[in-house]
Amino acid sequence: MERNLTAEQLELFEKEFAAQPSYRVMQNAVTQTPVNEIALDRRVVTGLDHSVSNLLDDWKVTNQKKSGRCWLFAGLNLLRTGAAKKLNVKDFEFSQNYLLFWDKFERSNFFLEAALETSDRDVDDRTVAHLLSDPIGDGGQWNMFIALVRKHGLVPKTAMPETESSSCTAAMNETLRKVLRQGARDLRKLAGDAEAQRTRKQEVLTVVHRVLSIHLGTPPQKFLWQWKDVDKGFHRDGWLTPAEFAAKYVTVPLEDYVCVVHDPRESSPAGRTFTVEYLGNVIDAPPVVYLNVEMDLIKQLAMDAIVGGEPVWFGCDVGKQMSSELGYWDAALFDYESVYDTKFDLDKAERLLHHETLMTHAMLFTGVDVVDGAPRRWRVENSWGDEKADSGFWTMNDSWFGEHVFEIAVRRSALPAELQARLDDEPIVLPAWDPMGALAD
Template structure:
C-alpha cells in the first residue's frame, strides 16, 4: 500500500510546497562568489570533508524492566525514506551516556541529545535542574517524586519531545560532569546594530515621514536585540538522569565494549508508539 501511494503523496507535496529543485545556488559571502550544487554534491563538497556521518553512533537510556543494558533496539517504521535505516540505539546506563558526553565535549565535538523538557521546566532562565522548583517548601510535602524514570515511561508521563545540540560541559575537581550547555547565539556588536538601524531609518524616510521612520526603526532595533540575545540552555546532571533519553556522538569517545555491542548484538524492534520513539511523532 505504501508503494502505491508514493506517487500520490509526492503529487500532494509538490502542489502544497512546490517541486524540489534538482540543484540550488549557494551564496558564499566570505569569498563574494556563488556556487551551484545538487543536494548530493553539496553533501560531498561541503559536509563530508568536515563531518563524518558514518562515525556517529546512537546511545540510549531506557531503564524500564523490559529493556536490557548493552542491547540494540530499533523503532519500527521510523525511517522517513523508502528502504531507509530505522532509528536505532544501544541501551546503556545513564553514567555511560554522561561519561561519553563529557569526553566528546571536552574534545570539542558537539553532542545531539533527545530529552523531555516538561512544561514546569520551560522557564526564562534557561536552567534545567531538579532544584529550580522547591515544591516541598511551598506545599510541605514531596511533589513529583512518586514515580521514577522507568515508571514515568511506563505510564506515559514522560517521553522524548525535544532535541538539543549540546556544546559545553563543566567538570568538578575529579573531572566528573556537573552540568552541560547548548550554544549561545552570538550577539551583534553595537557598531553593527547602529549601522543597521541607520540604514533602516534612511530607507524608511524615503517613503514615510520622519516620525513613522523613527517608530519603525525603533521596532526593528528591538526585534534585532530580541533575536540576537540568544540564551544558552544549562542542563544539570540531576535533570539529565531523569529526562535525557538518547545521544548521538562520535564513535571515538564511546568505550570499546559498547562499540562491540553496537556491532555484534542483535537488534530488537520496538513499536512506533513506544516512548523511545516518541520524538518521531
C-alpha cells in the same frame, strides 16, 4: 469502601483542606499567580550561572518557530559549524525547509507502506491504531535525520528558504493527515489486490507531493552556489546538486555516528541494541537502532566530545522542571511538593512505564562546565530563537541531565570496545507504541 464518591466523603475532603492554613495560603496564591512562579525555588535560581569551562559556540541560534522540526534543526546545527569554518563565514545555515519537504514525502511513503503491510488487520488493532493516530507529525530521531541526508543531500538556506508553512506546519499537517488517512482507508479496502493497492498508493503520493510543493516550494535539483566570506572575498562553486553540496560541506563523518540511550526499565537491559516497530521515515534506510547504556557513560561521552571540540546532538523530555524565562533546567527548579503537600516520587523507569515521560525535544550541547573531571552543568543550543536565556543558549544543571535526557548521538569509536561490538547484535524489537519510539519535536 464505597466505589462512588459519597456526600460524606466529599464533606471530609473539604474539611481536611479547610483545616490546614497552609493550604488556604497556597489557594490564595495560586488562584492569583501562575503556579510555577509560586513553586520556583529561589535557592536554585540564586545559584544560576550561564558560564561553563568548555565553550564551543560563537554563532547565533536558529528558530524552528511554530513547527516540530527540532531534531532537524539540532542535526543541521551540528553540521553547520564545520561548514561555516570551511566557507570562512560567521553564520551559516543549511536549509531546514529542504529536509522538511523530503521528510514529509518520505514519511508519507513510509506510512502508506505500513498501511499496506497491516491492511489485513482490524482497524482497531493496536498497531494500526497507533499508525493512524499521527501519520505525519513533525518529530523525528537521529537516525531519521541521517537517512534524509544520506538520500537527499543538503542545500544552503538560500537555495530553499523558509515559507509560511515550514515555520508554522499545523495547516499543512492537517491536510496531509486527511490525505494519508483516506489513503490508508482505500488501501485497506483493496486488501488482497496488490496491483490495485500499488496504483492507489501512487495516486496518494502524487497528492502528497502536490500539497508539499504548494506549502513548502519545490526542492532544487541543482543550484548556483556563491558567497562572500568574512574577509569580503568572493567565491563561486558553480552549479551543485544537493548530494554534491553535502559531500563538500559536511565535515563530520555522519556514517560513524550511533545513537545511545538511557532506558532504565527492567525490561531494557543495558548493553543491548533496540529498535521500535514502524519507527522511521525512509524505506530501505538502515533501521532506527539505539544502544542502551548507563547514564554515567552518556554523560562521559557527551563531556568528552565537547572537551574535544565537537557539539553533541541529544534528545530529552524538555518541559520537565524548565523555566523559559530563565532559560534554565534543574531537577529541583520547582518545588511542587511543598505547594501541594504531597510526594512526586516516580523514578525515571516508572515515569516511562506510567506514561509520565518520553523524549519530546532535540537540541545541541555546545558547552560543559567541568569540575574535578565531572560535569557540573551544560550549555545548550536550542532552536527557539534568541529572545530567551543567553541569546537563545540555555543552561542545564547536571541533575536535570540524569533525570530527563534520553539519548545522544556519538561517534562509534568513542564507545568502549565491548559496547562497539554490541552494536552489531540483532536489536530487540519494541512495539510501535513503546515510549522509546517517541519523536522529538
